[in-house]
Amino acid sequence: DTGVSQDPRHKITKRGQNVTFRCDPISEHNRLYWYRQTLGQGPEFLTYFQNEAQLEKSRLLSDRFSAERPKGSFSTLEIQRTEQGDSAMYLCASSLVRTRPYLVHYGYTFGSGTRLTVV
């Protein structure tokens, strides 16, 4: 396993266009997370999945954003009608979570990100 993979690494798009990013997590990981990082800031949480279920969405995730993880493996993040303010690095991470006897996370690993530039 080569870790968390994200595709594409870079995307330049015109304002108003739709874009879709893909994340392939570490295969045995059951949780997948999306973060957004703008220049000069630390990453900010957007949403996460446990297996195929989307369990939480941040207020940062406007109606133009949608994320899916249809088979509990890879995930896609789509941004519709992109705006210049959407320009950022979109990071995916995965981890293995065990809930019994108590909540423990293993191997929280980030991908290299997709750099989106909206012009």
Next chain:
Amino acid sequence: TQLLEQSPQFLSIQEGENLTVYCNSSSVFSSLQWYRQEPGEGPVLLVTVVTGGEVKKLKRLTFQFGDARKDSSLHITAAQPGDTGLYLCVRSTLGRLYFGRGTQLTVWP
């Protein structure tokens, strides 16, 4: 909202110098993590500290968790150009990570 305050925000030093970066919060943490991020890459976990007063060493990096578990520091001895990067302190809540703004460290040869 940045619940973790990191300082300094930028640090530029010569190779061989020592440095300390700080992470502070008004909240008590069950644990705190430090990550390093290089340009164009995702953050990479350096260490997790759990116990108040805990000190962990990773080669030339020394991490300390405050006694009250509200603050942490990272000390680098004899910095090298390869230490250049964004150092992020992070708290974890139910699997979600909350990052500070980070300290951008540049080490010049």
